[in-house]
Amino acid sequence: MSTATPPRPGPDSASPSPAVAAAAPAVTAAPAAVDPARAGAGRTHPAVDWRIRFAALALIWGFSFLLIKVGTHGFAPFQVTFGRLFFGTAVLAVAMAVKRDRLPRGLRTWGHLAVAAFFLNALPFSLFAYAELTIPSTLAGICNATSPLWGMALSLVALSEDRPTRRRVAGLGLGFLGVLTVLGAWQGFSGLDVTGTAMALLASLSYPIGWIYVRRTLAGNSGSHLSLTGAQLFLATLQLAVVTPLFTTLPDAFPAGPLLAVIVLGALGTGLAILLQYGVVAEVGPTTGQMVTYFIPVIATAAGVTLLGEQLSWNTPVGALIVLAGAALTQTKARKRPAPQP
Secondary structure: OOOEOOOOOOOOOOOOOOOOOOOOOEOEOEOOOOOHHHHOOOOOOOOOOHHHHHHHHHHHHHHHHHHHHHHHOOOOHHHHHHHHHHHHHHHHHHHHHHHOOOOOOOHHHHHHHHHHHHHHHHHHHHHHHHHOOOOOHHHHHHHHOOHHHHHHHHHHHHOOOOOOOHHHHHHHHHHHHHHHHHHOHHHOOOOOOHHHHHHHHHHHHHHHHHHHHHHHHOOOOOOOHHHHHHHHHHHHHHHHHHHHHHHOOOOOOOOHHHHHHHHHHHHHHHHHHHHHHHHHHHHHOHHHHHHHHHOHHHHHHHHHHHHHOOOOOOHHHHHHHHHHHHHHHHOOOOOOOOOOOO
């Protein structure tokens, strides 16, 4: 699940372009508008191998959907989202203080970050929280994996440099066939909560909208990825701080389980996950870094079934595999043809 300002329009993906992406994710996760190569410039070699950090990132984002579900057992969806953003922002604030990084300057930059915060954090996080009131966390995790499909479709319209290829168009068609399989279209979507599923799919659509906006407005910004993402999460937290009191009342109690879930969701699933994501992308590149996207629905499904006892019919894992295969195809690039010899 992606939570910061991203790379190219793929799901939690990241690219060498100034607009860096993230997950997932999603999840529920967000990227920052900065070149990953530049973000890693001047760093010493990390003490922890990137494979371990990659696995940790996949686990954190995969379990985010379970944490959202547990959080909604004690708090309203907007409250879950506000808590998530608050604790995620706190982690990035500490990281900025340790690195003595400054917040970005310029009203225009802050204005663009406010829009990014809405589409990459406030809106999708809230939609997933509301969706999981009525749908399993496994289905929410699988819906999150459709972000690269939405990104591919939108980029064909909004980004002139992203030319369609037969393979990518085939991936788009295959991916949406997988969505229909997950939803059991041949059964008339019986037993499916349409509203909750639609919210989860809209949340996944929100990520590429935010990525494309960032790519058009913040590419080339001189701020570091940490400062831009920290400012973005801060603005998203302010947005929820305004909205939450209007639609919810202060909880009568703060049950330990849901409260812990929200804290972990924010501190690990948003704050730490962003730091891990950029570190991995800066070290091994966007192609390898974006592969985390394909582990998230698998982990989300395993967590929901084993820990929450959610039911799983055959079409859910089969459809998820088709979605992931289609998403992988949409991320392929056309091969450059050799220049004709004179």
